Amino acid sequence: MIDGLVGGRLYGEAQIRTGQNGKRFVTCKVRATTGDGDTLFVNVIAFDDDVQTGLLALSDADSVALSGALTPKVWTDKNGLVKPALDMVAHGLLTAYDVRRKRSVMTGQPAEQDGGDPDEAL
DSSP states (O other): OEEEEEEEEEEEEEEEEEOTTSOEEEEEEEEEEOTTSOEEEEEEEEOSHHHHHHHHTOOTTOEEEEEEEEEEEEEEOTTSOEEEEEEEEEEEEEEHHHHHHHHHHHHSSOGGGSOSOGGGGO
């Protein structure tokens, strides 16, 4: 297990699921760009209520940063190419909404008047 931070964009919508024990969890995929420009998909699962709520509030392609336990994986695409992927158990979440809210507290301006693109902060 690797403790990591991943920033990217939500790929599709987050999904609510229920485990065999009856406990709710949320899954989603995040598309992250590597340093050399390749795309890496991160399969995310969240058990924390606050992280679940934040993920469910996002839409496809919204910016997100997640922290948690990472496990490296590989998968084979339909052309037979082996590609890297990551599985993450997310413990923390930061979205553009959180950035705007924190910026408004720091500047004393309402969040909708801060004038900045919230995705620029991520």
